[in-house]
Amino acid sequence: MLAQLPPALQNLHLPLRLKLWDGHELDLGPAPSVTIVVKDPRLVSEFTHPSLGLLGSAFVEGRLEMEGSISEVVRVCDELSQALVEDDGEYHASTQHDKATDAASISYHYDLSNDFYQLWLDKEMVYSCAYFKTGEESLEQAQQDKFHHLCRKLRLKPGEYLLDVGCGWGGLARFAAREYGVKVFGITLSREQLALANERVKAEGLQDKVDLHWLDYRDLPQDGRFDKVVSVGMFEHVGSANLELYAQRLFGAVREGGLVMNHGITARHIDGRPVGRGAGEFIGRYVFPNGELPHVSRISAEISEAGLEVVDVESLRLHYAKTLDHWSARLEANLDRAAAMVPEQALRIWRLYLAGCSYAFARGWINLHQILAVKPCADGSHELPWTREDIYR
């Protein structure tokens, strides 16, 4: 049966053991750290082009099993893919973004199970890149530091009105209300998130300050009522075709002189195409349906075109790799409990997605950019301090 394997595969040197459905084994190098168990014979013919998308799909569908630490599985699979797949470019799927589809896409991911997310997120359930001051902080600390970093960049002052676009489980909204004395209007398209977020607002007695709604960004008030706008890990769902509209909605929501922070994942592009050896295909199919990652220059251009001025951009790429390492390690340490909370296929997807995205951030296929923009007054003035030094005081 081993003779059926493509010759290119047999010439590789990787710490990988292949176990076939008939019991045959092939080690591609000494001391394999990862074993791929091929359960479906038809996979052999597909192994000539084992993109990360293909390998991930086969794992999710149970056509193969992966043994070894999940991060090592990802690393070795990428080396395998790198060696055998010629085209490094991502297929760029077109995505659909009417309100109903967006609501369904959000629900698919975020309504999976609050218990499941609680299992591996920090206590505040912050589901976005943390901010590590030294890299040694706990996830809990790094998420609190991220909140401070965002609030400081936004120069939040007591009494201001903050819009939180994609508020998740309300961690940032409650934090900003509690620590910076602002009023918050938050929106999400996840019913599960909204329910738990509202519970937590009530538990903290913050009902007068934090007001959360199930609302599409396209339906945001456009009367400039907000002093500041923050959007964390949300714009990845907007889609390329709607980025212009998204930027316009942020612009319309904030007052003159106000600030907008867009914190989100961007993709590295080469020749106009995202990179990642098919990993993006996997994410689009199983993790974030209709998700789409533009290059940082694209969202910067849209924000500017809408009338906002980009004043401060910071990459937190390696922070997200570390955040995902924390999440992945917590999930891996609780696989039994997780299996009781979500279907087996979902667990396979989330295991691979968390470890895979950490790898993608570490390699630079994707990035995290915090983009701070101001809506200048008619005469071009704004209230920002001369330097960014106050953020670090």
Next chain:
Amino acid sequence: MLAQLPPALQNLHLPLRLKLWDGHELDLGPAPSVTIVVKDPRLVSEFTHPSLGLLGSAFVEGRLEMEGSISEVVRVCDELSQALVEDDGEYHASTQHDKATDAASISYHYDLSNDFYQLWLDKEMVYSCAYFKTGEESLEQAQQDKFHHLCRKLRLKPGEYLLDVGCGWGGLARFAAREYGVKVFGITLSREQLALANERVKAEGLQDKVDLHWLDYRDLPQDGRFDKVVSVGMFEHVGSANLELYAQRLFGAVREGGLVMNHGITARHIDGRPVGRGAGEFIGRYVFPNGELPHVSRISAEISEAGLEVVDVESLRLHYAKTLDHWSARLEANLDRAAAMVPEQALRIWRLYLAGCSYAFARGWINLHQILAVKPCADGSHELPWTREDIYR
């Protein structure tokens, strides 16, 4: 004769007095702060569309005189232009960028007269946006603080090799060598700058550390010999068609793990076109031939496409307005001396350009962005600290 003036003009309310060639006067509002003396009768028909480009040209050509403080002249002319010119968009001139043309364009501006530039620049002759920590600093102080800001962002360490692309009169190169202990390779296409820069290097005894050359950026070494690259106020001359090549040259010059700082002027675009009521036309014709200002997203995209990763972007728009206010005030206070150094037409051009660009930065037509990028190692790693806090220590 006043009847010849377009009716639209006569209905305006501006603190502007028009004096015609025949002695007639028309005040467009009470207590005029600015007087435009129309010396050429043919201008009257052109006043129906007095773009800033047209007004500036007529002033340079001596067809009209402007009386009043130069900053007030610019402000009132813009209000006049705003009221009468419908199209706010800039005509986007195509510019030419072979080596010979670029050398000639640079020579036109920077070889004008070292004495003239010394008259209104700071002692180190830093001809780019200063960095004001509070807005109250002297120009001298703010330029030193800018040098520190650049060197800190570049995380310069003793013994490192710094490439300075467009080194001007060598102020930053000498500063970095003296204060941060680096070796510097600097390039310029201005013979006048190079001569004075070399004098100053010698006077400070920095010949072993600072090595300056007349060299085109296209001819930079591409063997990754530099630890860090800084380009200050240079990329404005590259031209849209060559931005890709420019970014590739920066990429090729710096080692893996090294940093690149691009500090330069960007333009606000609306519907893909720069804004500015014709001011850009004036700049292109009289001040910076073949200069071209892309949007910040465009240079970010090119830098990324070349293989660099954008990690930190900061707008210093209002810093440049203030820098130009300092320059303009110094020049206005020394007009007699300046007149002995450069032709009358050049003085008219530089007076208008300094005051006009201050206005353009203040209004947000143009911007100044410091873009810090890293050349990641093959595995995606780099040496940057986790946060930007060290810049502000």
